[in-house]
Amino acid sequence: MPEPVKTRVNDFVVKFANVNGSGSASANGMFAKSILRMGVPVAARNIFPSNIQGLPTWFEVRVTEAGHLGRRGGVDLMVAMNPQTWDKDVAEIEAGGYLFYDCTKPLPAAKFRNDITVIGVPLTAMCNAAYQLPRERQLFKNIVYVGALAALLGIDLAVIEQLLGEQFEGRAKLIAANVAALHMGHDYVTENLEPLRLQVRRADAVGDRIYVEGNSAAALGAVYGGATVCAWYPITPSTSLAEAFTGYCEDLRTDPDGKARYAIVQAEDEIASIGIVVGAGWNGARAFTCTSGPGVSLMTEFIGLSYFAEIPAVIFDVQRGGPSTGMPTRTQQADLIGAAYASHGDTKHPMLLPADPGECFEMGALAFDLADRLQTTVFVMLDLDIGMNEWLTKPFAWDDARALDRGKVMTHDELEAGKDFGRYLDVDGDGIPYRTYPGVHPSRGGYFTRGTSRNPYARYSEEGAVYVDNMQRLLRKFETAKALIPPPIERKARRKTPDGVIYFGSTTPAMHEALEALEGQGRHVDALRLRGFPFSNEVMAFVAGHERVFVVEQNRDGQLRTLLMNEGGVDPAKLVPVLHYDGTPITARFIAGQIAQLMAMAQIEAAE
Amino acid sequence: MTYITKPQLHHPLLAENSLGFTRRDYEGSVSTLCAGCGHDSISSAIIQACFELDLPPHRIAKLSGIGCSSKTPDYFLGASHGFNTVHGRMPSVLTGANLANKDLIYLGVSGDGDSASIGLGQFAHAVRRGVNMLYIVENNGVYGLTKGQFSATSDKGSKSKRGVVNHDAGIDLVGMALQLGATYVARSFSGDKAQLVPLIKAGLMHKGAAFIDCISPCVQFNNHQGSTKSFDYVREHNEAVNRLDVIPPRGPISVDYAPGETVKVAQHDGSVLSLHKLAELYNPNNRAQALGYLQARQARGQVVTGLLYIDPDSGDLHDSLETVDTPLNQLGQADLVPGSAALAAINAALR
Numbered sequence: 001m002p003e004p005v006k007t008r009v010n011d012f013v014v015k016f017a018n019v020n021g022s023g024s025a026s027a028n029g030m031f032a033k034s035i036l037r038m039g040v041p042v043a044a045r046n047i048f049p050s051n052i053q054g055l056p057t058w059f060e061v062r063v064t065e066a067g068h069l070g071r072r073g074g075v076d077l078m079v080a081m082n083p084q085t086w087d088k089d090v091a092e093i094e095a096g097g098y099l100f101y102d103c104t105k106p107l108p109a110a111k112f113r114n115d116i117t118v119i120g121v122p123l124t125a126m127c128n129a130a131y132q133l134p135r136e137r138q139l140f141k142n143i144v145y146v147g148a149l150a151a152l153l154g155i156d157l158a159v160i161e162q163l164l165g166e167q168f169e170g171r172a173k174l175i176a177a178n179v180a181a182l183h184m185g186h187d188y189v190t191e192n193l194e195p196l197r198l199q200v201r202r203a204d205a206v207g208d209r210i211y212v213e214g215n216s217a218a219a220l221g222a223v224y225g226g227a228t229v230c231a232w233y234p235i236t237p238s239t240s241l242a243e244a245f246t247g248y249c250e251d252l253r254t255d256p257d258g259k260a261r262y263a264i265v266q267a268e269d270e271i272a273s274i275g276i277v278v279g280a281g282w283n284g285a286r287a288f289t290c291t292s293g294p295g296v297s298l299m300t301e302f303i304g305l306s307y308f309a310e311i312p313a314v315i316f317d318v319q320r321g322g323p324s325t326g327m328p329t330r331t332q333q334a335d336l337i338g339a340a341y342a343s344h345g346d347t348k349h350p351m352l353l354p355a356d357p358g359e360c361f362e363m364g365a366l367a368f369d370l371a372d373r374l375q376t377t378v379f380v381m382l383d384l385d386i387g388m389n390e391w392l393t394k395p396f397a398w399d400d401a402r403a404l405d406r407g408k409v410m411t412h413d414e415l416e417a418g419k420d421f422g423r424y425l426d427v428d429g430d431g432i433p434y435r436t437y438p439g440v441h442p443s444r445g446g447y448f449t450r451g452t453s454r455n456p457y458a459r460y461s462e463e464g465a466v467y468v469d470n471m472q473r474l475l476r477k478f479e480t481a482k483a484l485i486p487p488p489i490e491r492k493a494r495r496k497t498p499d500g501v502i503y504f505g506s507t508t509p510a511m512h513e514a515l516e517a518l519e520g521q522g523r524h525v526d527a528l529r530l531r532g533f534p535f536s537n538e539v540m541a542f543v544a545g546h547e548r549v550f551v552v553e554q555n556r557d558g559q560l561r562t563l564l565m566n567e568g569g570v571d572p573a574k575l576v577p578v579l580h581y582d583g584t585p586i587t588a589r590f591i592a593g594q595i596a597q598l599m600a601m602a603q604i605e606a607a608e
Numbered sequence: 609m610t611y612i613t614k615p616q617l618h619h620p621l622l623a624e625n626s627l628g629f630t631r632r633d634y635e636g637s638v639s640t641l642c643a644g645c646g647h648d649s650i651s652s653a654i655i656q657a658c659f660e661l662d663l664p665p666h667r668i669a670k671l672s673g674i675g676c677s678s679k680t681p682d683y684f685l686g687a688s689h690g691f692n693t694v695h696g697r698m699p700s701v702l703t704g705a706n707l708a709n710k711d712l713i714y715l716g717v718s719g720d721g722d723s724a725s726i727g728l729g730q731f732a733h734a735v736r737r738g739v740n741m742l743y744i745v746e747n748n749g750v751y752g753l754t755k756g757q758f759s760a761t762s763d764k765g766s767k768s769k770r771g772v773v774n775h776d777a778g779i780d781l782v783g784m785a786l787q788l789g790a791t792y793v794a795r796s797f798s799g800d801k802a803q804l805v806p807l808i809k810a811g812l813m814h815k816g817a818a819f820i821d822c823i824s825p826c827v828q829f830n831n832h833q834g835s836t837k838s839f840d841y842v843r844e845h846n847e848a849v850n851r852l853d854v855i856p857p858r859g860p861i862s863v864d865y866a867p868g869e870t871v872k873v874a875q876h877d878g879s880v881l882s883l884h885k886l887a888e889l890y891n892p893n894n895r896a897q898a899l900g901y902l903q904a905r906q907a908r909g910q911v912v913t914g915l916l917y918i919d920p921d922s923g924d925l926h927d928s929l930e931t932v933d934t935p936l937n938q939l940g941q942a943d944l945v946p947g948s949a950a951l952a953a954i955n956a957a958l959r
Contacts, residue, residue: 279704
């Protein structure tokens with residue numbers, strides 16, 4: 001037996017290795033939430049395959065009283081329920097860690113490691129004895145191991161019982177059966193095994209934070225942003241965003257007489273989805289679609305029309321592994337360039353880059369103000385990690401005094417007063433013209449919207465000078481957007497340093513932990529978290545103010561780095577890529593390791 | 609499309625409708641289509657229909673895709689908002705526009721290239737959703753802008769201007785519309801204004817997906833011997849099943865058809881469609897019969913025109929979605945934003 005490690009309280013990683021379709025997701029999620037209910041923050045990641053059943057799936061729960069919400073890397077306790085991935089799972093356990101397995105069928109010693117502690121519970125035998133139906137035996141096995149883990153880790157059983165009550169509210173028989181299974185596992189461990197040296201203790205480290213998926217948060221943001229039309233087509237990992245919007249609208253946007261203050265259409269494809277959004281935006285409704293990279297590819301013609309014809313639209317792009325169909329259920333940040341320049345011809349689109357569900361809510365609402373203000377497509381760039389995983393995040397907040405910004409819309413009365421209306425006139429010098437809603441006035445304000453070139457009064461024109469003038473105005477509008485995009489957030493190192501790092505989105509929590517680790521090693525890096533595109537002057541000042549800037553992102557080609565070079569004219573040699581793109585959420589260890597290695601190599605080169 | 613402004617002067621004694629508009633008020637810019645193009649006749653029929661129905665031009669939203677036909681919304685209803693979208697995708701844009709404001713009248717104009725090829729899917733889905741619109745396909749069976757290729761509605765065995773024989777079966781958009789659940793389906797001919805104008809009027813007043821397949825010969829590339837979409841061919845093979853008149857709820861109208869059996873169909877808005885039967889056995893309230901009748905006549909080489917099907921009890925997409933009576937684009941912040949109190953409850957449920 002290895003030397004027992006010191007008991008670690010509220011600071012360890014548990015990973016569940018399951019078979020997709022075995023019904024484990026609910027039990028694993030309950031395990032995570034029970035710890036949260038004990039006042040201890042958790043960071044949970046669901047890593048699942050793109051099939052219905054049979055392939056491996058993992059659920060990683062980081063118990064972290066310190067509040068680190070990214071992945072750490074490494075596993076302290078592996079709950080190995082999938083024979084297919086046994087060897088890989090066992091190899092992933094940290095030295096001194098634990099392996100929990102179903103010991104109904106004995107395994108040879110060669111299947112274990114001598115630097116870990118093995119805990120066997122005869123789950124199959126217990127369930128076979130207790131249940132008759134095969135499906136019951138499988139489903140309750142998950143609850144049995146949750147009960148066993150509760151005993152091993154010191155989780156309060158009453159908390160889990162309460163969660164079961166909430167999950168199966170009104171179904172007393174199901175609650176009783178699940179509670180019985182829970183106790184079966186718990187009792188076995190209590191009678192036969194010792195608690196682990198990984199323990200959960202009640203704490204008060206969660207505060208008022210909420211535990212929610214980014215997709216759900218973004219959908220709620222769309223409700224608060226005043227979106228009334230949603231057209232969508234199912235695609236992982238964005239589907240739950242549309243479904244959440246539907247649920248929130250049913251709860252929050254239904255008239256007393258049962259009528260809907262919204263319209264949601266599951267379109268026939270992604271092209272129709274964005275077409276409906278463009279039509280609704282043209283006609284004065286706030287409209288959005290949600291999709292992923294492959295959907296954005298299909299939508300690009302309409303996105304170009306939105307850009308050129310200047311029609312508000314919002315797209316929630318929940319990014320995943322790519323290119324093409326790639327890894328549909330794995331996370332990446334690989335749509336940046338595709339979204340920023342979507343469509344043929346010269347186009348540029350604003351993007352918002354939320355870092356957690358809290359920002360998904362805020363930016364979900366903000367996107368509609370920006371789309372109306374800028375009269376263009378605005379992307380909200382989530383990814384699978386934020387979108388489909390539950391994150392601990394600040395509570396949603398809304399200022400009731402906040403007014404929706406409908407942008408420059410010329411009203412009936414303004415038209416009646418004889419104000420000059422030229423659909424594409426730059427009246428205010430900010431590149432943003434005024435528009436009218438169809439049907440607003442019997443004789444004024446009507447115009448023809450088209451994708452072909454036109455003069456400031458919306459009359460078709462192929463005059464070169466007219467076209468250039470229009471394209472330059474669109475660039476001016478993009479400049480205006482810089483001031484409207486949420487500014488980046490800078491985090492200064494404790495000491496003055498020539499090194500900087502730029503990052504965004506779901507990388508954020510792992511990045512923050514990595515910065516702490518690097519500081520601990522005496523490596524100081526100033527950090528800038530981007531929250532949108534186009535890049536503001538502050539972003540370029542940060543790059544200019546450092547000799548070397550690491551750019552951390554989850555794609556192969558350094559797409560953010562490319563955007564910085566392209567839009568900011570930054571010397572490529574100055575931007576050092578730190579790239580993670582295997583489909584799993586980036587870890588603090590990976591970032592800190594990569595940056596430390598790059599800094600060390602640079603030191604060696606400098607010394608030579 | 610070229611924008612040519614029409615002279616503002618017009619005859620001072622032009623007839624006015626009940627809104628005080630003359631026919632000129634329903635016109636648009638000067639057409640740049642070929643002289644004699646059937647599409648211009650359809651534009652003229654739209655203008656006449658809207659004028660006669662006393663529709664406020666600005667309350668009509670006209671949308672189109674890409675192609676000769678899709679240029680035409682520039683040539684009528686100049687005071688209306690128009691949207692020349694992208695190839696084949698007008699139906700989705702119209703659907704979105706309709707969702708935003710249910711109070712406007714939506715007129716979709718498309719062509720056989722636009723609707724029967726790239727846009728076939730969007731055409732189908734807009735129809736099956738029951739979007740409240742009049743969708744007119746100006747069907748010339750040829751790609752005119754790219755100089756004469758067959759379109760998907762070109763009949764099998766018909767010939768191109770160069771004499772090439774089309775080996776692919778033609779898509780019958782009327783048959784499709786019937787199968788997809790359109791609640792108003794008609795076919796007409798750009799050269800038969802007496803038939804077309806009432807069909808457009810009734811389609812504009814219909815609640816739900818109204819579809820008119822209007823054969824509109826292309827004088828440049830598909831008006832020759834061997835074409836089944838030429839003026840001569842359609843005139844020779846046209847079989848009108850009925851003649852239509854529209855009686856709006858607000859005013860009397862004279863029926864100028866020859867005496868015979870007349871069927872009256874009341875619509876939701878109070879208008880009455882007066883159908884004078886030409887084909888004795890034809891029943892425009894029976895979808896299945898309509899399909900069978902069409903296919904039988906098609907096999908004989910006949911082009912059936914007239915009002916082919918109508919469901920007087922039709923609904924639309926807003927009925928299905930059970931949306932509020934106020935157009936969505938007119939809902940205020942108080943209607944849309946649930947506020948901080950609702951958010952506090954949501955936060956509590958997420959802990």
